Amino acid sequence: MADPLLTARDLHTYLATGQGVVRAVDGVSLTVAEAEVLGIVGESGCGKTVTCRTIMGLMSRRTAYSSGQVIYHPRGGDSILDLPQRELQKLRGTQLAMIFQDPMTALNPVTSIGSQLTEAVTAHARLTRQQAHDRAVELLTRVGIPAPERRMHDYPFQFSGGMLQRALIAIALASSPRLLLADEPTTSLDVIIQDQILSLLLELQRDTGMSMILVSHDLAVITEVCERIIVMYGGQVVEEGDTATIITAPSDPYTKALLEALPQGGHRGALRSIPGAPPSLIDTPAGCRFVPRCPLAMHECTGWVTELVETGRPGHRARCWRHHEVGRARVWQASDSA
């Protein structure tokens, strides 16, 4: 693996709500290497978004309690979560960037695209008005917006969803970040635009050599784009490894279930899904969180604190006692025919 760029170690984020403490992120560790595209996949409510926001230091300190370390390697070995607000702000504006799920709401509705772009360009760099304008137009061109000079004056409501996501990407790239966190960037877009945006992101990633964390609930998207995948469930990482390994030899029942749920090309019939819903993250019991939905669950799965264990393949770890059996198990096919 290339040099690590960002490492999160034992990240916990607990949210205080009226119903109790939600353990949204419960001991997540991950590493992104230089120029790597890392995928995080999992159902809604698995803590993917909160993980991203914790890494960016965006969780409100009043309602969210975080622990753990986020180490941004070019800055040395200290956790960036402990930095004073101002330093963290600077880091966010210059080294780390993030794009969001819903481009429709992620831009200020009363300011033109152009002025939001120039603001992003000038926020952390000293540029003249003309330079900033040129850079903004250049960015818009870069993300494939036709007639960028003219579109600079448009307001967000005059853009389509795909165009808005492009504009957001342009804004995120304004500071030439080393790491881009893309939090479900294509979820609210239709499939064709989805594909365009993903190709654009990949192309930009390749050209600039930045690293990228792509978060999605869509395993198909993730496997297509990412070199390495982290599967999250119930606020924990349940499996991590190379894309090829994960696809060919999933070692956590949840990953396996996700793969099974992908529609097969040419295969007609009912879509398979995972019965049940992700667990509530309030008062989670010890033991594996997938137990209620897991066809491989056994007595030992409850009650024991689970850990990520090496499966023997390089860089591949899974949070399952029976990880060796997952690939071979026939239970999924059996339940399908039933």
Place this chain on the structure above:
Amino acid sequence: MSQAWATHPSQLLLRAAERGARRSRSTGRRRLVLISGLVMLGIAIIAILGAPLIVSKSPTAIDVLHPLAPPLTSGHLVGTDQYGRDILARILYGGRIDLAIAFGATSVTLVFGTVVGLIAGYFGGWVDSLLMRIVDLFFAFPFLVLIIAIIAMLGPSIFNMFVAIWITSWVSYARIMRAQTVVAKKQQYVLAARTLGYGRARIMLRHILPNTASAVIIFSMVDAIGNIILAASLGFLGLGAQPPTPEWGTMISDGQNYILSSWWLATLPGVAIVFVGVAFSLIGDGLADLLRSGDR
């Protein structure tokens, strides 16, 4: 057959176009409200600033030979008061104080209250609690009583009237702005701005304020009328402008003793207040519609 025609696409398009036309017509009507308000206010401002050009008499000059002259007396277009002072001159010169209150008192409280509300709403936590408890404290007092108390402490004068309004009436702006800010700060564009590493001041002023300012701006128009009426009330109570300084409220107060015999003393300054008040409220209405429809 007619069933088929009713749903024909061209028919639907036509209907949509008609709806659009109706909407744009009503947009025009809304603009008309704003424009007529601005025109009325413009007339008032020109008349008040250009008072020396319109009337040759001083507002405090006494014409001993013609006290209580009715309107349309030669030399006094709208009559004189009990001392023979020209009412038109007094209304026009007196308007300076009332308009100064409308603009001067309102703009200061608008800016201050907006900033306080923005800070309370954006920072939240103890900052919010502290600022809003202070606001509650002001709301707990009867407004006029509080103002009278402050003026009683400082002594009655026009400047102290400004001070009293500054101290007391920013609280409404703070409350409106706080509510708007609390909503706006949860919006994703604010989160996006934070991910770009923007500072708090930049986020508040450039991203939240433009999205929330319309409410306080509209309210400020209502508040401006309120302040004119307040100035008039304080003048009426003898706590505002002191004689012989002309001021609409003071004029009404002086004229009430003569209301049965010489109606014009109290009525005409009242008409002036109504005129300016209507102008402000038309502007407020027009702005409200314009800013609201401009959102999308």
